[in-house]
Amino acid sequence: MNLVWLMRMARWARHPPSWGRVKLVAAVVALCLLLVGIEVFLGWPDWLTTHGGGRPVRP
Template sequence: MNQLHWLLRAKRWVQNPPSPGRVKLVFAAVALCLAIVGIEHFIGWPDWMTVNSLRQKP
């Protein structure tokens, strides 16, 4: 039943495709996320973005 739902959704998407601006927006968001992941992987996580513990250590 779930496959039928996705086929109907794909049919509607083909009949009314998104605008080129929406497609560019989605690709830009994905590219930004991949760039952040790549920077984090190759360069590392900056110390200023690390959360400090709020608990006092004995």
């Protein structure tokens, strides 16, 4: 861990984020977990699958 992250954690310890921001982050994480759960249990829909056809990407 570098010094920048330690300074950021110290600043957050002195001035924690508001409850509104905490709720927003929790809602975004819950939405992401919901989408992952839907994909795992129901599968990925065919209409969202790409079938290639573009130029190959060089490494």
